[in-house]
Amino acid sequence: MTNSTNPRWIAVQTILQVLDQGRSLDEIFNSDWYQSLALEKRDLALGRELVFGFCRWYFALSTLLASRLQKPLRARDRDIEVILILGLYQLLVMNTEPHAAVNETVKLALAQKKSWARGLVNALLRGVVRDGIELDSNSPTQAYPDWIMSRIRRDWGEQAERVLIEGNNRPPMTLRVDTRQASIDNVITTLGSAGIEASRHSTVSTAIVLSAPCEVTQLPGFERGILNVQDAAAQIAATLLDCKSGARVLDACAAPGGKTAQLLQQFDNIELDALDRSEVRLQRLRQNLQRINKSARVLIGDAASPETWFEGNNYDYILADVPCSASGVIRRHPDIKLLRHESDIMPLLAQQRKILDALWRLLKPGGKMLYSTCSVFRDENEVQIAKFLQRHPDCAEVTINNSEWGEPRPHGRQILTGSDNMDGFYYGLLTRSGGE
Numbered sequence: 001m002t003n004s005t006n007p008r009w010i011a012v013q014t015i016l017q018v019l020d021q022g023r024s025l026d027e028i029f030n031s032d033w034y035q036s037l038a039l040e041k042r043d044l045a046l047g048r049e050l051v052f053g054f055c056r057w058y059f060a061l062s063t064l065l066a067s068r069l070q071k072p073l074r075a076r077d078r079d080i081e082v083i084l085i086l087g088l089y090q091l092l093v094m095n096t097e098p099h100a101a102v103n104e105t106v107k108l109a110l111a112q113k114k115s116w117a118r119g120l121v122n123a124l125l126r127g128v129v130r131d132g133i134e135l136d137s138n139s140p141t142q143a144y145p146d147w148i149m150s151r152i153r154r155d156w157g158e159q160a161e162r163v164l165i166e167g168n169n170r171p172p173m174t175l176r177v178d179t180r181q182a183s184i185d186n187v188i189t190t191l192g193s194a195g196i197e198a199s200r201h202s203t204v205s206t207a208i209v210l211s212a213p214c215e216v217t218q219l220p221g222f223e224r225g226i227l228n229v230q231d232a233a234a235q236i237a238a239t240l241l242d243c244k245s246g247a248r249v250l251d252a253c254a255a256p257g258g259k260t261a262q263l264l265q266q267f268d269n270i271e272l273d274a275l276d277r278s279e280v281r282l283q284r285l286r287q288n289l290q291r292i293n294k295s296a297r298v299l300i301g302d303a304a305s306p307e308t309w310f311e312g313n314n315y316d317y318i319l320a321d322v323p324c325s326a327s328g329v330i331r332r333h334p335d336i337k338l339l340r341h342e343s344d345i346m347p348l349l350a351q352q353r354k355i356l357d358a359l360w361r362l363l364k365p366g367g368k369m370l371y372s373t374c375s376v377f378r379d380e381n382e383v384q385i386a387k388f389l390q391r392h393p394d395c396a397e398v399t400i401n402n403s404e405w406g407e408p409r410p411h412g413r414q415i416l417t418g419s420d421n422m423d424g425f426y427y428g429l430l431t432r433s434g435g436e
């Protein structure tokens with residue numbers, strides 16, 4: 001097996017790009033380098049398992065590693081640290097047979113041309129096996145950076161441990177069914193005939209959950225937009241906005257277009273502007289529109305600076321699905337633990353405030369704006385909305401009633417990670433006074 005067909009070696013190179021270049025896993029998986037790898041399906045799955053597992057467990061395993069090393073590794077031996085943590089992950093989480101885990105890990109050190117590390121890898125991994133070291137997978141709270149753990153504990157008190165545990169679990173693959181094209185029951189039956197087991201989501205009527213993830217290309221109806229990959233929490237947005245026919249709608253942070261697609265599929269005859277500041281992400285939005293065979297006016301620009309893209313015709317509905325810490329989707333994107341820092345939060349809060357204030361001026365009197373994040377940090381959610389209401393006397397909150405999902409907060413509604421098998425999400429619904 002050459003390096004480029006060895007899933008373990010590819011996992012090491014992927015993780016080094018996350019750690020050294022700050023690239024997200026999504027970005028790497030979509031890169032030319034990754035796409036050009038000719039991996040067998042089974043190896044592709046193993047490579048991903050290793051990469052996701054590394055990110056999920058990095059903070060716990062690196063602490064364990066440090067406690068077993070006689071002296072810390074040099075900065076230039078980051079690759080050996082990664083290789084050792086991957087070895088520990090295979091031994092302690094994947095329960096790989098020790099002989100195989102040690103051998104494969106030694107091979108990785110040799111592939112990095114660091115034969116001096118052979119003895120270290122052998123001694124360290126065999127020592128962990130000999131001493132019966134275990135990782136308590138029911139208490140993954142050590143598997144977070146301190147700042148995330150402290151913030152979640154501060155914000156959620158007794159519920160914090162559950163949020164942390166759920167955030168370390170593997171997420172389900174959840175789909176949105178375009179119920180205009182097919183009923184949920186029919187879709188579940190069709191999937192069953194294709195050997196894909198699915199069930200209705202407990203609280204979101206358009207959502208189904210697969211028993212095991214699969215490639216989207218295997219999903220009957222995906223290419224026609226009957227099925228769309230979208231967590232159940234994200235599927236609530238369109239229902240809350242409830243756009244009337246003929247309305248002008250702005251999806252202000254739209255890419256890659258999950259909610260844009262849903263708005264277009266759920267509401268007839270709306271005039272939708274889909275804005276995002278990232279051209280690369282807008283490409284994915286355009287592909288999604290093409291797949292579902294719907295159209296929108298796609299705009300590139302900064303939601304906080306409408307003068308560069310807004311043409312003066314105010315909106316009846318605005319969806320502000322703002323950039324956020326993504327602390328509610330750590331289970332889907334565990335690289336967030338490595339890539340986000342506490343110092344990112346203040347600038348994010350300021351950016352959210354600017355976007356909200358700028359968009360508010362574009363809303364018609366009587367119009368509705370839905371603010372959403374995939375965050376479980378109160379500062380980005382209910383606190384952001386409380387401050388917005390103070391700054392804007394022409395704004396009233398619309399109470400989100402009769403909801404089976406999430407929990408009411410002083411402002412808006414919060415879904416905590418894993419509740420009803422959903423991602424962590426927040427919704428705040430606002431209306432501008434002055435309408436009829």
Ligand SMILES: C[S@@+](CC[C@H](N)C(=O)[O-])C[C@H]1O[C@@H](n2cnc3c(N)ncnc32)[C@H](O)[C@@H]1O
Nearest residue numbers: 253254255256257258259276277278302303321
């Ligand atoms: C949470 S994601 C949106 C997900 C999308 N609504 C969906 O359902 O598929 C946030 C998006 O905001 C975009 N973004 C960040 N800052 C922005 C800004 N100032 N103006 C417009 N878009 C922005 C990002 O490029 C990103 O695509």
